Amino acid sequence: xxxxxxxxxxxxxxxxxxxxxxxxxxxxxxxxxxxxxxxxxxxxxxxxxxxxxxxxxxxxxxxxxxxxxxxxxxxxxxxxxxxxxxxxxxxxxxxxxxxxxxxxxxxxxxxxxxxxxxxxxxxxxxxxxxxxxxxxxxxxxxxxxxxxxxxxxxxxxxxxxxxxxxxxxxxxxxxxxxxxxxxxxxxxxxxxxxxxxxxxxxxxxxxxxxxxxxxxxxxxxxxxxxxxxxxxxxxxxxxxxxxxxxxxxxxxxxxxxxxxxxxxxxxxxxxxxxxxxxxxxxxxxxxxxxxxxxxxxxxxxxxxxxxxxxxxxxxxxxxxxxxxxxxxxxxxxxxxxxxxxxxxxxxxxxxxxxxxxxxxxxxxxxxxx
Numbered sequence: 211x212x213x214x215x216x217x218x219x220x221x222x223x224x225x226x227x228x229x230x231x232x233x234x235x236x237x238x239x240x241x242x243x244x245x246x247x248x249x250x251x252x253x254x255x256x257x258x259x260x261x262x263x264x265x266x267x268x269x270x271x272x273x274x275x276x277x278x279x280x281x282x283x284x285x286x287x288x289x290x291x292x293x294x295x296x297x298x299x300x301x302x303x304x305x306x307x308x309x310x311x312x313x314x315x316x317x318x319x320x321x322x323x324x325x326x327x328x329x330x331x332x333x334x335x336x337x338x339x340x341x342x343x344x345x346x347x348x349x350x351x352x353x354x355x356x357x358x359x360x361x362x363x364x365x366x367x368x369x370x371x372x373x374x375x376x377x378x379x380x381x382x383x384x385x386x387x388x389x390x391x392x393x394x395x396x397x398x399x400x401x402x403x404x405x406x407x408x409x410x411x412x413x414x415x416x417x418x419x420x421x422x423x424x425x426x427x428x429x430x431x432x433x434x435x436x437x438x439x440x441x442x443x444x445x446x447x448x449x450x451x452x453x454x455x456x457x458x459x460x461x462x463x464x465x466x467x468x469x470x471x472x473x474x475x476x477x478x479x480x481x482x483x484x485x486x487x488x489x490x491x492x493x494x495x496x497x498x499x500x501x502x503x504x505x506x507x508x509x510x511x512x513x514x515x516x517x518x519x520x521x522x523x524x525x526x527x528x529x530x531x532x533x534x535x536x537x538x539x540x541x542x543x544x545x546x547x548x549x550x551x552x553x554x555x556x557x558x559x560x561x562x563x564x565x566x567x568x569x570x571x572x573x574x575x576x577x578x579x
Contacts (some may be wrong), residue, residue, distance in 0.1 A: 213330070214323035218312060219249075225236040225310070227254040227286040229279060231300055233268040236316050237291040241269040242463035243324050248331045254286065255279070259303065276303060283309045289409075290314060294579070317577040325461045326574070329505055341571040343439075343455055351384055355427040356513060359414040360435040361406070362389040367436060367578045374441070375431075382406055382414045407543075408534065410550030411510050419523035422516050431455065431513030439513065440574035453568035454561060455513040457575045466501045466555065478537050478548045482556070484534045490525065496563040507558035510550070511575075518568060529556060 222228055228244070230237050233256050244251040256268045257276040264273055279286075288311040297313055304311045314320045333340035357380040358373065373379070379393025383406035396417040397403035404411045415432055422430065433439055439457065462469040470479055487494045500506075514522065522566055530549055540546035561570060 214326045215320070218320055218323070221310070221312060222251060222287055225285055225287040227282055228252065229254050229282065229286050229288045229309075230256045230271070230291050231258070231276070231288050231304070231311070232256065232291040233264045233273045234259055234292065236293065238269050239278075239316065239461070239463070240289060240291040240314055240321070240324075241271065243328055243461060245269075246463070248327060249324075249330075253525075254282065257288065259300070276307070276309075280307050283307055286310075287312065319574075319577075322458050322574060325505075326458050326572075327458050328461055332504070338565065341569075343452075343571045343573040346452060346571060353427050354429040354431065354513065355425050356431040356433055356439065357394070357414060357418055358433050358435055358572065359411045359436070360391055360393075361390060362387045364435055371578060376427075379435075380414050380417065380432075382411060382417075388413065400544065405549070407546055407548040409530070409553065410547050412530070412550055412553045415510060415523065416527065417519065419527075422520060425516065428515060429513055430516055430519050431511070433511050434509060436578045437509055438576040439511070440576050451513055451569055452571055453518055454570045456507050456561060456570060457509065457511050457572050457573055459558070461505045462506040463504050464522070465504055466506050470551070470555070474548060474551055475540070475545060478533070478552060481536045482529070482533045482552045485529055485536065486556075489529055489532065493559060493563050494517070497559055500559050500562050501555065502531075506555050509575075510552050510554045510557050512557065512561075520558070525560055526553065526556055 228251055230241060231254060237256060241253065243249065244253065253271055256271050256273045257279055258264045258273055259275070260275055260441065267273055286309065288304055289311045290297055290311055290313045292300060292315070296314050297315065301311065301313070312320060330340040354376045356377045358377050359380050359382045361383045362381070381391040381393060382396045382398060383403060384395040384397040385403035385406065396406070396413045396416070402409060402416050404415050411432065411434065418425070418430055418432060429438070439455065469481065483497065486497055491507045512522070530553055534549055535553060537548065540548065561568065
């Protein structure tokens with residue numbers, strides 16, 4: 211059942227109770243996952259440092275100060291589901307009270323493993339194959355170019371890294387700065403660099419699309435400066451019969467549409483759906499089903515054969531252009547990235563609709579803090 215999250219569930223099964231430390235969105239997401247098949251974990255309650263500014267319950271579970279739960283320390287496992295910045299303080303507190311714990315932040319490997327097993331279970335129920343990249347065999351390994359997008363406003367990573375030879379830096383949003391970062395620039399040639407505040411990494415996708423003929427490798431892709439495809443254990447990672455590589459989907463419960471409308475502006479979503487129905491009516495019914503489901507492919511990260519990358523971009527950008535024309539600008543810098551947010555949902559839709567047409571495999575993500 212649990213393949214990637216087996217280690218975590220071995221720890222859970224050794225304890226009588228599970229306590230979720232946190233009462234925010236990360237905790238809600240973790241609870242939603244653990245309550246579903248294939249997990250069905252018995253959760254005791256949620257814990258917080260104190261009740262100031264915290265709700266009394268989270269997803270129906272009572273929220274209690276951790277100091278009121280010390281009697282459970284020997285027979286409970288605490289799963290820390292909070293933002294990264296407060297986890298160190300929480301760990302110190304839990305150690306002081308002898309609680310065993312596991313950290314599960316939104317970008318952690320543990321959360322990704324839970325998502326993989328949940329989604330693989332869903333694929334089996336749907337009669338689809340969830341293919342793992344690491345299980346594929348190959349005879350070639352240098353037929354790929356992945357562009358790592360980076361913006362001049364990005365925070366520095368704490369983890370040092372050296373780019374492998376198949377990765378090339380691509381500065382996005384170059385239109386807005388005189389700062390020159392290493393690598394290619396998204397304002398060269400035919401480009402939409404001036405739309406980066408709305409399109410995010412998709413100005414990089416556009417640049418790759420318009421430069422496909424200059425790229426000599428058979429496969430092209432895009433990743434972020436902090437989010438990479440996980441090739442660490444793969445010596446030969448491209449097999450000629452693989453068409454597309456996507457990352458582990460993001461789980462949204464109760465469904466994708468509801469979570470989008472909670473986090474962003476509902477009107478933008480409705481406009482996107484209207485445009486989709488007009489421009490790509492064959493995809494509309496797929497969209498209704500896909501977006502009412504519980505996961506989507508995030509971050510606009512893909513690797514594909516150049517022919518397929520071209521097909522994807524020819525489909526995607528006309529939808530985004532017309533959606534942008536119909537929507538209003540946003541005062542919030544974050545919400546003004548709405549085209550990027552809508553784009554990642556459309557990216558998943560394109561490949562979900564063509565799941566039988568292409569051979570699609572999945573890679574874990576590496577998150578560089």
